[in-house]
Amino acid sequence: MNWEESTKNKMLHLQLPTDPRWVNIAEMNLEEILVDHAYCEQKAASSCISLIVNFHEFAELVEMLTPVVAEEWSHFERVLEQINKRGYKLGKPRRDEYVIKLSEFVKKGGSRSDQIVEQLLMNALIEARSCERFKLLSKNIADEELQKFYYELMVSEAGHYVNFIELARKYKNEEKVNNRLKEWLAYEAEVIKSLELRGDRMH
Secondary structure, three states, X not given: OOHXXXXXXXXXXXXXXXXXXXXHHHHHOHHHHHHHHHHHHHHHHXXXXXXXXXXXXXXXXXXXXXXXXXXXXXXHHHHHHXXXXXXXXXXXXXXXXXXXXXXXXXXXXXXXXHHHHHHHHHHHHHHHHHHHHHHHHHHHOOOHHHHHHHHHHHHXXXXXXXXXXXXXXXXXXXXXXXXXHHHHHHHHHHHHHHOOOOOOOOO
């Protein structure tokens, strides 16, 4: 089964596609987009570590996310390799308005299961949007090496999205998770709509 077929079954279901102009602007700001991407991978690894540490009593979560930490960090290393290969510099991390706005939608309080489900759904949406943008880069930029690179990462991010959704469904009624996911998807679309179109940010 190829990636396009598998995603039909595993449903990214983003409600608002990225403005197609984004990939053209990103290609003209390749150093900035690679630097921002590197920090996105670092933050993804850090986020999974935080989930493991803060929700250590959820054994399946610890087991599933531990290898994801290693994979996300390897992605950071691979992006850094692409940066160095092109004579670019890593530079400073940038404020991620997209993730900040998503975090504002997280419901506070409730049971430990409620809390972990919120965190898992937020992380799932970040992976889904990253996956969608990696697909755009893989199909539209001229650099053939980066085309292949972003295709590989696209497949990986789709898998992480599925991991987060499957975990959420283990810790809460599936219908409730699906209903909350719909709310997250609608909110994420509004966030994307509200953000300035920038080619120096992955999100």
